[in-house]
Structures are given as C-alpha cells and as structure tokens.
Amino acid sequence: MEKQIINTPNAPAPIGPYNQAILTGNMLFASGQIALNPATNQLVTDDIVAETHQVMQNVKAILDAAGMDFSDVLKSTIFITDMNDFGKINEAYGSYFSGYYPARETVQVAALPKNVHVEISVIASK
Template sequence: MKTIINTTNAPAPIGPYSQAVAVNGLLYVSGQIPMNPATGEIISTDIKAEAKQVMENLDAILKEAGSSFAGIVKSTIFLTDMGTFADVNEVYGSYFTSDFPARETVQVSALPKGVNVEISVIAIKP
C-alpha cells in the first residue's frame, strides 16, 4: 500500500505528481526546485541560494513523512551547468553529517520553470 505525502511547507506540485510517496518503508521524494513554498517565487539570486531552497523544500517533505536527511539512501542532482557543481555540492553536503547517500549528478539542457538545479531523493522511514 502506498501513502501520498504532501505538505504546505514545500512547493505544491506543478503537474500530475505527488511531493512524495511512501511504500514498503521507503520514501520517494519528487524532484524539488528552488521555489519558495509560501510565495511561489523562484529563488534565482545565485546557485548557492537556489540549492539551499531546494534542500529546505526536501527537508520539509522528509519531516512531513517522518524521515530526515539521515534517512536518505539515494539522491539525484540535476544541473543545467556542471560548472556550478562545486557550489551546489557545498550546500548539499552541509545537510549531511556522515553515512552519505549514494548519488549521481547529471547536467541537463533545461529544468522546470527555468531553474538551474533540481534534486530528488529516496529515503527510508526510520
């Protein structure tokens, strides 16, 4: 049985998908972009600010589902410019303390709403 996870503390889906789905002890979190959930505004001041907003959106969804960054087992980072990798990696890394998840980072030609970074994760529910 699957459970749909939604919170007003993260951006509402902009298409036919859920923020996250929990099934069999795993949590699949849809890709998050740097959108402020309160205003709907896209954060685009710089790549570090964008990455921080993405991570805060992920945090809100993980918390709503009863998980945390410590529960993440896999993440995927999508970037429109691999030249921003070091800055995004710095922000991303600040949300973990040890036992880092498996991850890949992929450069793509475009992302929703013209953003520069999107991150999705798979986590366990402790």
C-alpha cells in the first residue's frame, strides 16, 4: 500500500524525525499533538482546558489536511501528566465529537515534550 505524508502549516511542525501523519489507503495515523499554536509557535499552557482545546485544534488541522474530520476518528490515545486533570481534559476532548466517540485510552506519564500536560494522537479512517 502506498503511504502519503500529511503535513500542514495549520498544525505544529514536527520537532523530530517524524511526520504529522501518514495516510495509507483510507487509514490515517496521526502523531501525538501538543498545545503548540502553529500561528505563533507558542505553547498554550495557561490552563488545562485551553491546552486541551489547542491540542484538539491541532488534531483537527491534520484531519482537515487529510480530508477527514472528527467523525472519522476510530481511536485516540491521550497522554496526561496529572490524572487529576482527567475530568477537564475529558470534557474539552469530548466537545469535538458529536454522538460518536472513538475507542480510547488515557495514560498518565511522568513527562511530555516541552513540559506540556497533555498530548493526543488519533487513528482515523474515511
């Protein structure tokens, strides 16, 4: 199967040897997104809700670049540094889905890139 690299200026540029996403057939594998605003190159970490919304906007930009939207997401993985933030993250994350929720796991980790508090990756299919 042919692989297509998905990169958009509307999401943060990769900061290592990876791409924003890979599309193969009808499957999209998106790298984890953090709360880096691609327009300003500044982190949005004022509060966990704003941080989560920026992450989801970055995910949305990648989905858009692949001709998809949140209804195409099959699975997501959420990495957080403090499980006490789960409720607020979950509420912000859930606002991007309408009546259809993907499979998901949420994992607390010791640290994330750039000392952010949340990172989200998705797998989608059209």
